[in-house]
Amino acid sequence: xxIVKLLVRNAFRHRLRTFLTVVxxxxxxxxxxxxxTVVSAWYAGVEASSASRLITRNAISLVFxxxxxxxxxxxxxxxxxxxxxxxxFGGIYISEKNFFPNFAVEPKTYxxxxxxxxxPPDQKGAFIRDRKGVVAGRKIVEKFxxxxxxxxTLKGTIFPGNWEFTLRxxxxxxxxxxxxxxxxxxxxxxxxxxxxxxxxxxxxxxFYIIGLKSPDLASEVASDIDGTFRNSLAETLTETERSxxxxxxxxxxxxxxxxxxxxxxxxxxxxxxxxxTMAMTARERFVEYSVxxxxxxxxxxxAGLIFGxxxxxxxxxxxxxxxxxxxxxxxxxxxxxxxxxxxxxxxETIVLDVGAALLVGFIAGLIPTCRAINIRIAxxxxxxx
Amino acid sequence: xxxxxxxxxxxxxxxxxxxxxxxxxxxxxxxVFASVLMLAEGLRKTLVDTGSHDxxxxxxxxxxxxxxxxxxxxxxxxxxxxxxxxxxxDGTPLLAKELVVLINLQRRGSTKPAQVVIRGISEKxxxxxxxxxxxxxxxxxxxxxxxxxxxxxxxxxxxxxxxETLRFAMRDWKVVGIFDAGNTSFNSEIWGDADxxxxxxxxxxxxxxIFKLRSTAEFSAVKERIESDPRLTLEAKxxxxxxxxxxxxxxxxxxxxxxxxxxxxxxxxxxGAMITMYAAVANRTQEIGTxxxxxxxxxxxxxxxxxxxxxxxxIGGCTGLFFASFLQLFTVSTxxxxxxxxxxxxxxxxxxxxxxxxxxxxxxxxxxxVLPAVRASxxxxxxxxxxx
Numbered sequence: 047x048x049i050v051k052l053l054v055r056n057a058f059r060h061r062l063r064t065f066l067t068v069v070x071x072x073x074x075x076x077x078x079x080x081x082x083t084v085v086s087a088w089y090a091g092v093e094a095s096s097a098s099r100l101i102t103r104n105a106i107s108l109v110f111x112x113x114x115x116x117x118x119x120x121x122x123x124x125x126x127x128x129x130x131x132x133x134x135f136g137g138i139y140i141s142e143k144n145f146f147p148n149f150a151v152e153p154k155t156y157x158x159x160x161x162x163x164x165x166p167p168d169q170k171g172a173f174i175r176d177r178k179g180v181v182a183g184r185k186i187v188e189k190f191x192x193x194x195x196x197x198x199t200l201k202g203t204i205f206p207g208n209w210e211f212t213l214r215x216x217x218x219x220x221x222x223x224x225x226x227x228x229x230x231x232x233x234x235x236x237x238x239x240x241x242x243x244x245x246x247x248x249x250x251x252x253f254y255i256i257g258l259k260s261p262d263l264a265s266e267v268a269s270d271i272d273g274t275f276r277n278s279l280a281e282t283l284t285e286t287e288r289s290x291x292x293x294x295x296x297x298x299x300x301x302x303x304x305x306x307x308x309x310x311x312x313x314x315x316x317x318x319x320x321x322x323t324m325a326m327t328a329r330e331r332f333v334e335y336s337v338x339x340x341x342x343x344x345x346x347x348x349a350g351l352i353f354g355x356x357x358x359x360x361x362x363x364x365x366x367x368x369x370x371x372x373x374x375x376x377x378x379x380x381x382x383x384x385x386x387x388x389x390x391x392x393x394e395t396i397v398l399d400v401g402a403a404l405l406v407g408f409i410a411g412l413i414p415t416c417r418a419i420n421i422r423i424a425x426x427x428x429x430x431x
Numbered sequence: 432x433x434x435x436x437x438x439x440x441x442x443x444x445x446x447x448x449x450x451x452x453x454x455x456x457x458x459x460x461x462x463v464f465a466s467v468l469m470l471a472e473g474l475r476k477t478l479v480d481t482g483s484h485d486x487x488x489x490x491x492x493x494x495x496x497x498x499x500x501x502x503x504x505x506x507x508x509x510x511x512x513x514x515x516x517x518x519x520x521d522g523t524p525l526l527a528k529e530l531v532v533l534i535n536l537q538r539r540g541s542t543k544p545a546q547v548v549i550r551g552i553s554e555k556x557x558x559x560x561x562x563x564x565x566x567x568x569x570x571x572x573x574x575x576x577x578x579x580x581x582x583x584x585x586x587x588x589x590x591x592x593x594x595e596t597l598r599f600a601m602r603d604w605k606v607v608g609i610f611d612a613g614n615t616s617f618n619s620e621i622w623g624d625a626d627x628x629x630x631x632x633x634x635x636x637x638x639x640x641i642f643k644l645r646s647t648a649e650f651s652a653v654k655e656r657i658e659s660d661p662r663l664t665l666e667a668k669x670x671x672x673x674x675x676x677x678x679x680x681x682x683x684x685x686x687x688x689x690x691x692x693x694x695x696x697x698x699x700x701x702x703g704a705m706i707t708m709y710a711a712v713a714n715r716t717q718e719i720g721t722x723x724x725x726x727x728x729x730x731x732x733x734x735x736x737x738x739x740x741x742x743x744x745x746i747g748g749c750t751g752l753f754f755a756s757f758l759q760l761f762t763v764s765t766x767x768x769x770x771x772x773x774x775x776x777x778x779x780x781x782x783x784x785x786x787x788x789x790x791x792x793x794x795x796x797x798x799x800x801v802l803p804a805v806r807a808s809x810x811x812x813x814x815x816x817x818x819x
Contacts, residue, residue: 060713063706070702077695106599106632107533107546108771109498136499142679204499206492206664246635279601279633283535296543297766297773304763308692311459315696318456319703325448326710385684413448 053354060327064359067323071363071406072370074316075399079371080378081309082395088302090388092295094223095287098261099159100268102254103290105281108134111250112280114237119274120254125267128257130155132233133250137200137209139190145384146186148200148229150236153179159257162220163228169194169215177235179214183226185383187216205240227387256284313402320410324356328414335418336426345419349411352418356411357404364403368396434722434731439739442711443746450743453707457747457795458754460693460700465755465788467689469778470763474682477776481615482670485647486559489640489657489667496677497531498548498772501636506663510640515653517643519558526642527553530625532632533772534599536588547584548772549599551625551637559641563617567593568608571623576631578623579608583762583775597621600631616674619764619773641670678774681767697795700747704799708740712807719807720815729808736804737797744796748789755788756780 057064086093102120104110114131121129132151139146153174157163165173165181173179180198192198196213211231219226233251241248258267268284275282285293295302328335335348371391379389443450489510494500502510507528510516516524530551535544550556557563557570571577578597585591585606596603604623612618629635644650654667668676675682712719719732755778764775 063709066702066706066709070699073695073698073702077692105535107535109533110632138493142495201493203493203495206494277601281601293544294766297545300763300765305688308463311463312696312699315456315459315699315703318452318459319699319706322449322452322456322703323706325452326706330714382687 049350049354053351053358056327056351057355057358063323063326067320067359068363068366070316070319071360071403072366074312074406075364075367075403076370076374077312078309078402079367079391079395079399080375081305081312082398083371083375083378083389083391084386085302085305085309086392086395087386087389088298088305089295090223090386091225091291092288094162094225094388095291097264097286097288098258099287100256100258100264100271100284101287101290102256102271102282102284103252105272105283108252110280111247111252112254112282114249114251116251116254116275116280116282120256120271123267123270123274125259125263125270126256127259128155128158130159130255130257131251131253132156132230132255133236133252135200135205135209135231135236136203137205138203139198139200143384144190146183146227146229147225148231150233151230152233153181153230156230156255159255162224163217164220165215165217173214173232176212176214177232177238178210178212180211180229180231181215181217182213182229184216184218185226185387186229187213189383205236207239207243209239222390223388225387227383255287313406317406317409320356320360320406321413323359324352324410324414327355328352328418332418332421332426336421336423339423339426348418349415352415353408353411357407360403360407360410364399367403368399371395371399434727434735436738439735439742442715442739443742446711449707449710450746453703454743454746454750456703457700457744457792458750460696460795461748461751461788461792462755463696464689464693464791465752465780465784466758466778467685467693468784468787469755469758469780470776471682471685471689472781472784473763473776473779474678474685474774476779477614477616477774478674478678479671480562480613481617482672482674483560484669484671485644486670487642487644487650487653487667488670488673489642489665490638490673492658492664492666496772497529497638498533500531500638501634502528502638502640502665503636506665507637507640509660509662510642510657510665513642513653513656515645515649517645519555523555524642525555525559526640527556527559528625528637528640529553529556530628530632530634531638532628532634536591536597536599538587539589545588546766546772547588548620549628550620550622551628552622553625556622556641559643560612560617562615563610563612565608566611568606571607573624574627575624576602576604576627577607578604578621579610580606580622581618581620582609582611583618583764584621585609591621600628602631614777616774616776619775678767681765681774697791701795701799704740704743704796705803707743708736708800708803709806711739712736712803715807716810716815716818719810720812720818723810723812724816732810733804733808736807737800740800740804741793741796743800744792744794745789747796748792751792752785752788 104112130152132149135148135150137148173181192213194213198211200209202209264286271284272282375391490500511524511526516526519525532549533546534549536547537544571579580591590597593606593609596605657663657665657667758778759780762775762777764773767774
């Protein structure tokens with residue numbers, strides 16, 4: 047018990063210094079936690095994707111379309127359950143700043159394939175019946191203050207013109223990992239307008255979404271589908287939703303790696319700060335340590351004193367940092383919802399926070415401890431700080 | 432009389448471990464600060480070099496990039512007849528109708544695909560972009576399945592080297608030349624004959640029309656005419672503006688990330704400097720008393736400690752910038768969210784960034800040192816001398 051008392055008293059001997067160090071650790075842990083959250087937000091699309099869904103698209107690249115006639119052929123492939131299809135619409139709501147993903151999809155099958163989008167049955171019915179109807183996620187509905195029945199106009203970038211939609215449904219996510227910023231409307235509406243304006247582009251589909259009868263069949267079904275269309279004018283590339291999403295993430299890998307590196311750099315910076323504090327603290331107390339040694343206390347006792355203080359400082363800062371992470375992450379989530387639809391602090395991040403704080407505490411205490419243990423009593427007593 | 436500079440310097444030398452730790456904390460902050468600025472500068476430089484102020488890009492209205500755009504042959508020829516289009520020495524208009532599509536290619540030594548821009552070019556395309564130079568091989572013959580690849584493509588993608596073949600659009604394309612486009616994003620593109628490409632990709636429309644202005648002042652006139660012509664659904668932009676619009680999101684992202692990180696990091700480093708300087712003052716109470724007794728004034732003491740803290744900042748700043756300068760060897764390639772194509776740019780160090788980094792480091796040193804220095808200068812001579 048005495049030793050704990052001594053530790054706390056020691057830590058508060060230089061109130062200002064301890065306070066500053068704790069604030070430093072708090073800031074570092076806060077920043078580390080936020081950066082890790084940014085990284086996991088990057089992978090949120092991958093995490094939320096299901097292994098029992100396949101995405102089929104044009105093998106050349108995403109900007110090329112597939113004929114609508116593939117729908118029936120894909121349905122005939124063994125192991126395929128539900129088939130839905132859609133186009134990336136790329137519409138802009140008022141200004142480019144208000145980005146949210148918007149698709150034209152086949153309404154019935156799409157909602158069937160995405161059970162994580164929860165939508166009241168009456169709204170679902172209204173959406174399927176209304177050709178100009180649209181379903182939007184809770185987050186964007188709240189952001190723009192839409193209400194059911196409102197007319198929403200998007201400016202098309204890929205399909206020119208102003209497009210009017212009527213909000214027929216608002217979906218909620220099944221859990222926190224579901225993207226609640228999507229906006230999807232009836233593919234027929236798009237196709238009919240395209241047929242009138244630019245007939246050459248009508249009856250084409252950007253991607254097919256395939257619900258499998260069993261997730262184990264994924265690789266066979268994917269190669270069967272691609273085999274069906276080999277050597278045709280529009281060859282297909284079929285992969286699981288997860289690897290499709292992963293493809294996007296891996297293209298932006300450089301940024302993810304940079305953020306990860308930076309999150310480690312901040313830990314190194316704070317390590318330097320805490321190590322500095324501990325080095326100064328220990329240097330001032332060499333006389334005391336020598337007195338301890340003279341009284342017969344062993345090496346481990348002195349090591350315990352220094353490490354104990356180091357851990358006390360880092361863990362206090364860590365606790366404060368973790369507590370602050372949640373409100374700050376909330377502000378970030380609201381500000382950056384355009385970039386990151388999902389921004390949740392995960393349990394893993396907290397564990398990493400604590401791990402980083404322990405590591406900093408340990409390394410910061412290491413050099414002062416070695417010095418304090420190895421110094422000869424006479425030298426220690428003679429020493430001037 | 433001032434306290435000599437060597438007093439402050441030697442004090443730093445005496446407490447070597449503390450000095451190194453504090454300065455390296457600051458160095459890391461300056462490193463991150465400089466690297467973010469360098470990245471933003473690299474992106475800006477790539478864009479500025481890519482576009483020329485005298486060139487105009489015409490794309491379909493509301494399309495953000497050439498990839499989304501489509502201009503049919505009729506509309507393209509209407510643009511061609513605008514009087515503001517400059518003519519070449521042979522009297523033909525300096526105008527190129529181009530096709531831009533994205534394809535997936537595999538990197539060398541990896542199975543991960545990346546999106547690469549394929550550009551179908553016209554006769555004048557090269558002339559409109561003087562920064563693009565053929566370094567090896569020859570130009571592709573019109574109407575043949577021959578292509579030339581940007582230097583960064585030939586290095587990094589399978590089948591992109593000279594005399595190798597790439598397969599896309601159900602056809603094998605032979606690489607007959609390599610071009611270098613300096614700092615610009617053309618380096619990550621593949622070029623071939625536009626009409627041949629339209630045939631193979633089964634597209635009936637060009638993506639963009641690029642032309643040189645007869646006189647740079649006439650841009651607003653031609654822009655207005657093109658945008659109000661009822662036959663056309665197009666819009667015209669100056670080339671640099673067009674490229675800047677495309678990477679607006681990326682630039683904004685870098686800015687937000689950079690500023691957030693720098694603020695957080697500098698708080699950490701200032702705290703580090705403050706701790707060090709407070710300790711330096713506390714350890715030297717007697718010394719300060721002696722200096723005062725010798726006749727140095729409060730102001731001299733204040734300056735001596737501030738100089739010590741500024742020296743810490745200076746060491747940190749120099750170290751940080753030294754390491755940051757090595758970043759210039761790296762190129763960052765990432766996906767541009769707005770165009771879905773690869774965007775490559777390198778860290779660029781300019782005199783302004785060096786100056787900003789140094790200033791930032793000195794400010795950190797100053798802010799960290801000012802409170803401790805004030806405390807040191809306020810000490811009472813008798814109390815200070817009596818302190819144990």
